[in-house]
Amino acid sequence: MKNDYRVAGKIWIARGKETFLGYGRIKLLERIREHGSISAAARSMGMGYRHAWRLVDSMNKAAPEALVKTVTGGAGGGGAKLTGAGERAIELFWRIYKEMEDFLENETRDVKERLK
Amino acid sequence: MKNDYRVAGKIWIARGKETFLGYGRIKLLERIREHGSISAAARSMGMGYRHAWRLVDSMNKAAPEALVKTVTGGAGGGGAKLTGAGERAIELFWRIYKEMEDFLENETRDVKERLK
Numbered sequence A, B: 001m002k003n004d005y006r007v008a009g010k011i012w013i014a015r016g017k018e019t020f021l022g023y024g025r026i027k028l029l030e031r032i033r034e035h036g037s038i039s040a041a042a043r044s045m046g047m048g049y050r051h052a053w054r055l056v057d058s059m060n061k062a063a064p065e066a067l068v069k070t071v072t073g074g075a076g077g078g079g080a081k082l083t084g085a086g087e088r089a090i091e092l093f094w095r096i097y098k099e100m101e102d103f104l105e106n107e108t109r110d111v112k113e114r115l116k
Helices: A023-035 A038-045 A049-062 A084-114 B023-035 B038-045 B049-062 B084-114
Strands: A005-015 A018-021 A068-071 A079-082 B005-015 B018-021 B068-071 B079-082
Touching: A005 A084, A005 B084, A018 A023, A018 A049, A018 A084, A023 A038, A023 A049, A023 A079, A023 A084, A038 A049, A049 A068, A079 A084, A084 B005, A084 B084, B005 B084, B018 B023, B018 B049, B018 B084, B023 B038, B023 B049, B023 B079, B023 B084, B038 B049, B049 B068, B079 B084
Parallel strands: none
Antiparallel strands: A005 A018, A005 B005, A068 A079, B005 B018, B068 B079
């Protein structure tokens, strides 16, 4: 039988009991960077605007300084952009995420060895 | 403000797309070892018998050899006990779980340093 055992996992950064940064939130930040607005970012992910807005608000409140700055009015009807703290949050998350992937790969090698 | 950032995570052992062993399943195996029956183990955790039985069946089918053996009939109306493979599965899971805890602690130290 095929040895398709693997160690799977999930990580996120919490603040107290609340999620601060997780995979979906980081993807949203990246889309905001790309699209320049929360509504366009949300739309591009098939996420409701209100949900996206709440996630951004939750991240901004949990962060030492805001990750996303919104700009109201103007020709384009307002937009949103990442701050330096937002860029650093993305980097920090992916670094930990990649270390987690390495960890899971190593454990998977061991588990495949034991479960056969 | 209190620095209560932390890196949180979850791990499980999967087989293909199915969960094989996770925290709750391992707790159930330990209760079966302690109580000698699936129904008593389930009751002790406030878990429904059918749910517990399905979890055991799923683990037994996904494992290289059964983790739990059921004994029908007899004075006690049947029971269940762990096999050697069941004991090894518990050990394997807790070892990985503890390494994961160490990983999360290290990452948390780093994150606290960066988010302040």
